Amino acid sequence: MKKHITAFVVLALTLTTTFANSSNNKNDVNKRVETSFQKEFSSAEQTSWSRVNDLYKAQFKMNGQVMFAFLNEEGKLVGVYRNILSTQLPIHLMSQVKEDFSDYWISSLFEMAKDSETSYYITLENGDHQLVLKSENSTNWSVYSRTKK
Amino acid sequence: MKKILLIAATAFVSMASFASVDPVKGKVLESFRTEFSEAKNVQWKSLEDAGLYQATFQYRNTELSAFYDEAGELVATARYVSRENLPIMVTKAIRETYPEHVVRNVIEHISNGSTTYHVTLHGEKSSMIVSASPGGNLSVFKKIKSKL
Numbered sequence: 169m170k171k172h173i174t175a176f177v178v179l180a181l182t183l184t185t186t187f188a189n190s191s192n193n194k195n196d197v198n199k200r201v202e203t204s205f206q207k208e209f210s211s212a213e214q215t216s217w218s219r220v221n222d223l224y225k226a227q228f229k230m231n232g233q234v235m236f237a238f239l240n241e242e243g244k245l246v247g248v249y250r251n252i253l254s255t256q257l258p259i260h261l262m263s264q265v266k267e268d269f270s271d272y273w274i275s276s277l278f279e280m281a282k283d284s285e286t287s288y289y290i291t292l293e294n295g296d297h298q299l300v301l302k303s304e305n306s307t308n309w310s311v312y313s314r315t316k317k
Numbered sequence: 318m319k320k321i322l323l324i325a326a327t328a329f330v331s332m333a334s335f336a337s338v339d340p341v342k343g344k345v346l347e348s349f350r351t352e353f354s355e356a357k358n359v360q361w362k363s364l365e366d367a368g369l370y371q372a373t374f375q376y377r378n379t380e381l382s383a384f385y386d387e388a389g390e391l392v393a394t395a396r397y398v399s400r401e402n403l404p405i406m407v408t409k410a411i412r413e414t415y416p417e418h419v420v421r422n423v424i425e426h427i428s429n430g431s432t433t434y435h436v437t438l439h440g441e442k443s444s445m446i447v448s449a450s451p452g453g454n455l456s457v458f459k460k461i462k463s464k465l
Contacts, residue, residue: 211412231408233401248405256402258425258432259381259394266377281405284452306432306451 180236180249180278180289197224204243249280252288258306261288265301265309272299293317344389345370352391353383384428393428406453407434414455417441 197217201224205212212228219225223246226237238246254262254274265274272292280287288303289312302312341349341361349356349372356374364371364384369392373382384393400420403411411420418438426433434449435458446458 209409211409211416230405231400231412233408235405250405252401255378256398258427259379259396260427263377279405281452284406284450284454286404286406286451305430307427307430 180247180280198241198243200243201239201241204245205237205239208245209237209248245282247280247282249278251276251278253277254290257288260307261303261309265290265292269299341370341372345385345387348385348389348391349383353381356381393426395424395426398423398425403434403436403449404451404453407436407449407451407455410449410453410455411436411438411447415440415445415447418445 196219205215205226209226209228209230212226212230215226215228217224217226220238223238223240226239228235228237233250235248235250237248240246254265254277256279257265257277269292272294274290275293275298276289276291278289280289285304286306288306290301290309292299292301296317298315298317300312300314301309303309349359353372353374353376356372356376359372359374362371362373363369368387370385370387371382372385373380375381379396381394381396383391384395386392400408400423402425403420403423411418415438418440420436421439421444422437424435426435432451434451436447436449438445438447442462444461446461447455448458449455
């Protein structure tokens with residue numbers, strides 16, 4: 169399961185900025201996955217399916233917001249995420265980005281949920297580095313990865 | 318716990334209407350200026366029952382309330398946010414638990430390092446305020462019967 173969560177985070181980080189090799193054929197989704205999704209997100213609207221590696225990805229709207237859920241072949245929800253604006257971050261997270269990383273720009277920002285855990289991932293860049301920060305407590309960031317360009 | 322509930326209740330009542338108190342001095346003011354150096358249009362209020370001071374001010378394009386104890390310790394912050402700020406699991410839990418209700422107001426309340434969302438829900442028969450953890454655990458904070 170841990171492997172799937174890690175894969176999901178990596179996918180979410182990648183898919184927010186690039187397109188993955190995916191297909192959009194609804195018939196590819198097995199009944200178990202679809203039933204599980206409907207049970208989990210009964211208020212989902214405008215759902216479309218694609219396949220990303222060994223996971224099923226559902227794009228849908230809930231309360232007018234676009235979200236993405238990943239489920240495995242057994243129909244188990246691996247995670248759900250949505251892209252957000254920095255103004256949608258909890259105040260302490262937004263303040264820390266503005267204070268501590270004022271010389272970086274934001275290249276992606278998303279909220280990820282799994283079971284009853286909510287976390288935020290932000291990708292920051294400057295001319296030299298790409299930095300991914302993660303917050304699991306909605307109050308502080310920690311460095312998830314740092315890459316030299 | 319009593320203080321947290323009082324802060325939540327106060328946030329609903331006093332973020333819109335305000336009665337200023339004498340300028341706050343000493344540790345509280347010092348602490349506030351250090352924490353929120355960019356604050357504008359600051360108004361103070363004393364919450365005598367809880368032994369707290371509440372500052373409401375403009376901060377980075379948002380109106381924020383900060384709550385301090387008499388020793389100048391920041392004990393909580395609260396602000397109105399839009400319903401789009403609610404985490405996925407909170408939106409999901411509210412849609413599933415209260416499908417007939419509409420989200421009216423949302424307060425993001427942070428104290429002791431944890432975030433709580435106080436959401437006002439409006440329904441035909443009743444309205445209520447529910448408190449939600451970022452993971453989507455809901456509890457009813459207050460119920461209000463709609464007038465016929």
